[in-house]
Amino acid sequence: MSQHIAKQFDTELEDVRAHVLQMGGLVEQQITRAIEALSSGDVAECERIIEADHQVNRLEIEIDEQCSHIIARRQPTAIDLRMILMMVKTITDLERIGDEASKIARMAKNLHEREQVHLPRYREVKHMSEIAVDMLRQSLDAFARLDVSVPAKVVRLDEQVDEEFKTIIRTLITFMMEDPRTISSSLEILWVAKAIERIGDHAKNMSEYVVYLVKGKDVRHVSADQIEREVGQ
């Protein structure tokens, strides 16, 4: 590549990366707003969140197109190509996180339209969502800086999300057994907790791609300690 073309290519790549980060920011907002709406019961806000999912979807398509164009026009190889393919995977996870956020908003809407104001375990679910959002933020950061020291932290946070998820389910079971009339509302909050658990999984995938890109190692289904060994931290 001539210097001029190489520079253009870098600019284009930077542009896609900025786009991915923008998509990540939007998705992060969607989660936070959906969890808020769960407690505020603001039905109009729920509808706005559901509506905004189109924006997330549109961004995925745009970035996908951008990636295809760059590959077709610039014919990148080695690390540049892997970087682009990794972005294609990352935005798929971001789009799915967006879906989960919009599902939570839909559940919030249903609950409040039925005037179900008491949500069992809301505080715990909110806390769980804060960790998941933190995971997402750190994964985006790892992506932006290609920082392989982050993924092990994200995996540890995911273990925490999974633990909190199990605890919530256990307490919900006790709650339902003590008062079977709470079964329906308990299941609603259980689905919200499940959506957050999945958001954590997607964020984890995203940071695993970073390790794969930088180190060429597949660290899915391995522990945080192993990841640290793999990346030599």
Next chain:
Amino acid sequence: MSQHIAKQFDTELEDVRAHVLQMGGLVEQQITRAIEALSSGDVAECERIIEADHQVNRLEIEIDEQCSHIIARRQPTAIDLRMILMMVKTITDLERIGDEASKIARMAKNLHEREQVHLPRYREVKHMSEIAVDMLRQSLDAFARLDVSVPAKVVRLDEQVDEEFKTIIRTLITFMMEDPRTISSSLEILWVAKAIERIGDHAKNMSEYVVYLVKGKDVRHVSADQIEREVGQ
């Protein structure tokens, strides 16, 4: 491209496609075996299914590598490039389906180790899984033949899966309310049903990629009727 290179390229592309279909076949088997194990309670079989998930993961990595190599060496453009990028997305969904199958096997193992032989709604769950497997098979078929008449059918089957899922949840709620001692086992089968519902979603994604590839249209979040209009069937 010279004719010779073009032919090599076609052979390579065919090879990846065959690999994707092989991965699809393996994943299909994993689901069916996991659902069987749920009723047979064969713990050794559960462990074999969980173990076989590594094969699914390895195939994903291999196909990913193959796709990168083809892009780097052949520098495909237009439809060929989109075809490769679509395979990269398809195998991500296949890998996630594999994860869900292995989760079901893990649940089957847990249930039977606790000697929980009575599974509420097993018959319904099995039926739901058969539709999901059918969706997967048809999506793979749509992919193999780039047949855009299939996706609308897959979307309709997904609506059926979602309906059956809701019915199972509703009956489980009644069941739990009538006898709160069944709450724990009901939740286990609820998670299995949820895993199958997600398998349906992934299969649906896969057939939507086919429409996107062939028609350049994003048909996520639209109805089966709309898809038929989009593809002009």
